[in-house]
Amino acid sequence: MLEKGHVKEIIKSPYLLLVPALLFYLIFWFVPVATSLYESFTTISGKVGLNNFILVLQDSLFLDAFVNTLIFALLSLLLQFALALGIAVLVNQNFKGSKLFLFVILIPMALPPSAIGILWNTGLVESGWINSFLATSGIQNVLEALGILKGPTLWKAVSGLEAVMTLIIIDTWTVMPSVMIIILAGLQNFNEEYKEAAQIFGATKWQAFRDVVIPIIKPSIVTALLLRLISGLQVWLIGVMLFGFNNVPFLVERIVYYTDKVRTATNSYKMANAYSIFTLGHVFTVAFLFLRVTKDKKEGAK
Amino acid sequence: MSYLKLENVKKVYNNKVTAVDNFNLEIEKGEFIAFLGPSGCGKTTTLRMIAGLESVTHGDITLEGKSIVGLTPRERGISMIFQSYAVWPHMTVYENVAYALKLRKLKKADIDEVVQDVAKTTDIVQYLNRYPSQLSGGQRQRVAVARAIAVKPKLFLMDEPLSNLDAKLRVSMRTDLKRIHQNVKSTSIFVTHDQSEALSLADRIVVMNHGVIEQIGTANEIYHESETMFIAKFIGSPASNFFVVNVILEDGEVYLVHDDFKVQFNGQEKDVLIKNYLDKSVVLSIRPENFTVNKGGFIKAKAKIIEPQGSHIIINTDIGGEEIKIVSDLLELESGENILLGFNDKVLLFDSETEKRIK
Numbered sequence A: 001m002l003e004k005g006h007v008k009e010i011i012k013s014p015y016l017l018l019v020p021a022l023l024f025y026l027i028f029w030f031v032p033v034a035t036s037l038y039e040s041f042t043t044i045s046g047k048v049g050l051n052n053f054i055l056v057l058q059d060s061l062f063l064d065a066f067v068n069t070l071i072f073a074l075l076s077l078l079l080q081f082a083l084a085l086g087i088a089v090l091v092n093q094n095f096k097g098s099k100l101f102l103f104v105i106l107i108p109m110a111l112p113p114s115a116i117g118i119l120w121n122t123g124l125v126e127s128g129w130i131n132s133f134l135a136t137s138g139i140q141n142v143l144e145a146l147g148i149l150k151g152p153t154l155w156k157a158v159s160g161l162e163a164v165m166t167l168i169i170i171d172t173w174t175v176m177p178s179v180m181i182i183i184l185a186g187l188q189n190f191n192e193e194y195k196e197a198a199q200i201f202g203a204t205k206w207q208a209f210r211d212v213v214i215p216i217i218k219p220s221i222v223t224a225l226l227l228r229l230i231s232g233l234q235v236w237l238i239g240v241m242l243f244g245f246n247n248v249p250f251l252v253e254r255i256v257y258y259t260d261k262v263r264t265a266t267n268s269y270k271m272a273n274a275y276s277i278f279t280l281g282h283v284f285t286v287a288f289l290f291l292r293v294t295k296d297k298k299e300g301a302k
Numbered sequence B: 001m002s003y004l005k006l007e008n009v010k011k012v013y014n015n016k017v018t019a020v021d022n023f024n025l026e027i028e029k030g031e032f033i034a035f036l037g038p039s040g041c042g043k044t045t046t047l048r049m050i051a052g053l054e055s056v057t058h059g060d061i062t063l064e065g066k067s068i069v070g071l072t073p074r075e076r077g078i079s080m081i082f083q084s085y086a087v088w089p090h091m092t093v094y095e096n097v098a099y100a101l102k103l104r105k106l107k108k109a110d111i112d113e114v115v116q117d118v119a120k121t122t123d124i125v126q127y128l129n130r131y132p133s134q135l136s137g138g139q140r141q142r143v144a145v146a147r148a149i150a151v152k153p154k155l156f157l158m159d160e161p162l163s164n165l166d167a168k169l170r171v172s173m174r175t176d177l178k179r180i181h182q183n184v185k186s187t188s189i190f191v192t193h194d195q196s197e198a199l200s201l202a203d204r205i206v207v208m209n210h211g212v213i214e215q216i217g218t219a220n221e222i223y224h225e226s227e228t229m230f231i232a233k234f235i236g237s238p239a240s241n242f243f244v245v246n247v248i249l250e251d252g253e254v255y256l257v258h259d260d261f262k263v264q265f266n267g268q269e270k271d272v273l274i275k276n277y278l279d280k281s282v283v284l285s286i287r288p289e290n291f292t293v294n295k296g297g298f299i300k301a302k303a304k305i306i307e308p309q310g311s312h313i314i315i316n317t318d319i320g321g322e323e324i325k326i327v328s329d330l331l332e333l334e335s336g337e338n339i340l341l342g343f344n345d346k347v348l349l350f351d352s353e354t355e356k357r358i359k
């Protein structure tokens, strides 16, 4: 009898330990999501239906926002992955001065998003630091002489895809270090003997990297990229800070826009909620697809 | 001409640490060589230089008459078992063994044949579809062996391949390794700091200390004709016993004089002693089993501690303040008893300055 009681206690205790976390999620996650769900599927008069979603689809900027978000998320993911992997491998060589190099690379991580917005805003304006750097370093003259440029570049006058590209570059500058640091951690945990074994058994350096290093550190890479992908899909602040609302629409930018900027319009609050739910589904889908694509053959076999 | 030759090989890390120095070794085809020495003596470093994983600071390594120091690891045709096994965790056992063959662009059917063949030799056929994480340490070790012999290497390097196994498995894997070596007739170098492994496996043993070779020889040579005091101390368990004795000449006979005994010496080293060591002290080294106990000896002692080993006992005693260990078959001897010790003529003498053998 006594034993049975013991067993019960042991089984119960882990769930008990989960209670605080569960409460936290219930209050700060489940409640807002449920509210949002409710709001998005009801009209102001309380009628249940897809009304709000139809309004969203009719939003003239919806398609742009959707496409921009996807382009931004995927391109920045690719660019950041390539750069982060390269730099992580480089830093991991432990060359002279690699510690300092790492430090410099990591600086953007320390800046809050609004500071980054301001930093690049002051850079991209006509008399900003980018143009003055080009002018004082003489690059501007060279480019003008070559006929590539005519007078100072108006960086902020771009729109559409060019604006998205500008944002991708700024985003990469900002968050690539965080991707790099996770991959670097993976590399530093990596047992060099795996690579050496590959080289002994006939692999070139590149083959050893491709066939052994990458697959073994893949969990770190997938984690880093998944985090990046999700936050890439939620981009808005930097876009708004540089180009304002409505000019380079993103899905989350739409949510903020309808919540904050046009609060007074009858349906805007409902639309913001519908956008939220749509974005939620979108992020889930993309993240799911990403995990599907990167899934281990090993797990699949089990 | 020797198969593998290391000439004056030297390795300095970061311009500071000399890990290996003045390393000269010649190995014949098909030989099984063990590198034996205490931790940090440069065994792994030497192995890695042969494999091409570490650059050679000075000297030359030739394989089949050709220098290999400038070649990448893959160009050397050598295979290696790492101390951590380094069996790739993301590949099945089959893929692990097949990887090197794939890189050599063998046909699928040929690869399969080789894999099945070495899997049989190493007894891992039933694990071919498993991942390394689903195997025990001993099974993983066999995968590492299978992977290494699949490529039919010119040279087979093993870095303490048995050190992660439990005592029992270690002994049985040791026999397996020897059997595999006899089957595939590969030239092998085996690194270990376990002397019984080296003694039982190797044709010849290279004893290293502080980055230099102390002696190269068969198990018998190393044990009975140790070239240095280090080896007499390092090999054998219990190790050799040492007595500092004075060499004197009386009536044309050589005597070794110790505080507790004086004994006439008639060994082959007699002439050298007369020539170079008269009235000087030398070190007399006696293996524990070369003592005689209670059979007409000349050293009085007391058996302080008896360690029964089943087939024999180890007597701990004290002669001239030195802890002495003696192997004896007097199973009924009790601790505290007085004993009379002698020794047979299988003793070694060492120069007390150079610690090298006098011969």
Ligand SMILES: Nc1ncnc2c1ncn2[C@@H]1O[C@H](COP(=O)(O)OP(=O)(O)OP(=O)(O)O)[C@@H](O)[C@H]1O
Residues within 6 Å of the ligand: B013, B014, B017, B018, B019, B037, B038, B039, B040, B041, B042, B043, B044, B045, B046, B193
């Ligand atoms: N990468 C390195 N950089 C600097 N010193 C090193 C390096 N690798 C080894 N050493 C030094 O070289 C010496 C020999 O090391 P090595 O690994 O060859 O010893 P070992 O005989 O294999 O020892 P163990 O039995 O503990 O494996 C040691 O003093 C070690 O500290």
Ligand SMILES: [Mg+2]
Residues within 6 Å of the ligand: B043, B044, B045, B159
């Ligand atoms: Mg070692």
